[in-house]
Amino acid sequence: MPDAGPVVRSMTPRVTEGSADAGTIAWVRAMSAAFLSPRLEPEQLARVGAGLEGQRLRGAYADPDPSPVATLRSWDAELTVPGATVTADAVTGIGVRSTHRRLGLARRLLAEDLAAAVRAGTPAAVLTSTQGSLYERFGFGLATRTRTLTVDTARARFREPAPRGTVEILDRPDAALAAASAVHDRTRRRHPGALRRTPAQWEVLLSGSGPWNGFEPDRHRQVAVWRDDDGTAAGYVVHRVEEGWYATGAATLGVVDLQATTPGAYAGLWRHLCAQDLVGTLTWGQASVDEPLPWLLTDHRAVRVEGEKAMLWLRVLDAPALLTARRYPLEDAVVLDVADDAGLTAGRWRLDTHDRLAPVVEPTRTEPDVVLPVSALASVVLGGVDPRVLARTGRLDEGSPGAAGRLARLLAAPSVPWNGLAF
Numbered sequence: 551m552p553d554a555g556p557v558v559r560s561m562t563p564r565v566t567e568g569s570a571d572a573g574t575i576a577w578v579r580a581m582s583a584a585f586l587s588p589r590l591e592p593e594q595l596a597r598v599g600a601g602l603e604g605q606r607l608r609g610a611y612a613d614p615d616p617s618p619v620a621t622l623r624s625w626d627a628e629l630t631v632p633g634a635t636v637t638a639d640a641v642t643g644i645g646v647r648s649t650h651r652r653l654g655l656a657r658r659l660l661a662e663d664l665a666a667a668v669r670a671g672t673p674a675a676v677l678t679s680t681q682g683s684l685y686e687r688f689g690f691g692l693a694t695r696t697r698t699l700t701v702d703t704a705r706a707r708f709r710e711p712a713p714r715g716t717v718e719i720l721d722r723p724d725a726a727l728a729a730a731s732a733v734h735d736r737t738r739r740r741h742p743g744a745l746r747r748t749p750a751q752w753e754v755l756l757s758g759s760g761p762w763n764g765f766e767p768d769r770h771r772q773v774a775v776w777r778d779d780d781g782t783a784a785g786y787v788v789h790r791v792e793e794g795w796y797a798t799g800a801a802t803l804g805v806v807d808l809q810a811t812t813p814g815a816y817a818g819l820w821r822h823l824c825a826q827d828l829v830g831t832l833t834w835g836q837a838s839v840d841e842p843l844p845w846l847l848t849d850h851r852a853v854r855v856e857g858e859k860a861m862l863w864l865r866v867l868d869a870p871a872l873l874t875a876r877r878y879p880l881e882d883a884v885v886l887d888v889a890d891d892a893g894l895t896a897g898r899w900r901l902d903t904h905d906r907l908a909p910v911v912e913p914t915r916t917e918p919d920v921v922l923p924v925s926a927l928a929s930v931v932l933g934g935v936d937p938r939v940l941a942r943t944g945r946l947d948e949g950s951p952g953a954a955g956r957l958a959r960l961l962a963a964p965s966v967p968w969n970g971l972a973f
Contacts, residue, residue, distance in 0.1 A: 556620070556653075557610070557612075558658055561607050568597075569593075570596050570603075575592075575595045576617040576618070578599050578602075580619070580621055597765065605625040607621070608663060620645065621644065622643055624667075629743070630745075631931075632877055632933055635739065636673050636872065637672055638673075639667035639672045639674070644677075660688055664892070671868070671871070672868075673872040674868075675865040678863065679863055689892055690865045691927070691928030692860050692929055692935070693743055693862050694742075695859060696835070699837045700856070701832035701843070703826075706824045707848045707849065707852070708817065708820075708821060712817075715777055715778050719773070730809070733810070737809045737811055741969070743861075755788060756771075756773055770790040770791040771789070774787050774789075774822060776810065776819050778815070784810065784812050785819050786809060786819075787808040795830075801828050801830065802832075803833070805837075807970060808834065816842070820843055838966055838968040839968070841855075861968075862969040865924075865928060866928050870912075873901055873909065873931070874909050876931070878909060881904045881906065882956060883902040884956060885898065885917070886899055886921075898916075899912060899914065900912050917950075919950045919956070922946040926945045930946075933967060
């Protein structure tokens with residue numbers, strides 16, 4: 551009888567006294583190897599595994615080897631959509647051992663994970679990817695992008711007087727987490743595509759420690775919080791020294807994350823960064839595509855803006871549920887015909903937004919206004935891509951004159967979709 555190949559199994563990490571179980575540790579070891587990470591000691595593997603508590607691990611196992619030859623990890627994350635939040639299946643850790651490539655194992659793992667999310671009633675899945683075109687074949691569409699900003703601090707002059715407030719450097723990890731998480735919990739609700747962060751993500755972001763550096767904290771990293779006059783934390787920035795001042799006389803600071811709930815906090819944090827002694831250049835590799843910093847300065851050329859990069863990829867798993875969850879800026883009704891090769895959410899629906907607080911999506915046999923694949927729906931549903939652009943490339947077909955424009959106005963978001971943290 552022919553060998554059926556590796557068997558796909560799933561598990562939930564079990565954590566006892568801060569250490570993960572043997573199966574989880576074997577999974578972490580395999581995932582780390584697939585991503586060319588440094589070899590970890592047993593106690594480090596146990597620590598990584600403990601950070602995965604409550605998440606879902608999938609692996610393809612070539613028995614009797616207890617270590618999987620392919621891996622995938624997912625968890626339920628809160629995703630911001632225009633005017634609301636939904637639960638999304640956050641997917642990461644997709645890796646295949648070099649000896650088992652081109653066997654369709656990643657496809658099997660991802661298909662099982664998405665099918666399980668559909669059964670659980672999850673309306674969407676999200677991931678970030680190092681390979682831009684890899685996941686479109688699975689129905690994912692590019693939903694958010696980022697840009698790189700480079701600031702010449704010698705040329706950066708602010709138009710307006712300094713806002714009222716203070717900057718505080720937070721050295722204690724608990725204080726930094728409390729302030730930053732409170733700010734982010736407010737800012738993420740403004741940006742479609744933003745996700746609620748896990749404890750492990752916060753630890754890596756604020757400390758810079760992870761399996762790639764033996765869990766040593768990044769000693770070049772600093773957290774600063776902006777407080778309004780009443781002492782409320784209204785913004786924070788995490789930055790690190792990318793290049794010291796001793797070689798050129800002017801250091802380069804890299805912004806890791808910057809979030810602000812008010813214009814004053816945003817301006818105050820950038821003033822703080824630009825005013826630091828010995829700093830000649832600031833860089834931020836994950837800025838929003840509509841970052842307002844250049845408009846704060848008397849000379850836009852003090853900020854160099856580089857090309858857009860892909861960030862969040864979205865997979866619609868339940869089109870009616872996702873479309874009814876978000877809010878709309880105007881009243882209209884359009885019929886969408888969505889094609890899905892995987893059969894997870896194909897169908898024809900009438901989206902009616904005449905009640906903008908309770909939009910209705912119903913199946914229909916009416917001729918469609920717009921025909922598009924599920925990957926295209928993923929790109930436009932958060933408001934980050936104009937349907938008229940996709941129509942010009944043949945990714946979206948208009949069944950009625952001007953339908954792409956109507957859909958563009960209907961799906962417009964109150965702010966540009968942005969997720970500044972890869973996972």
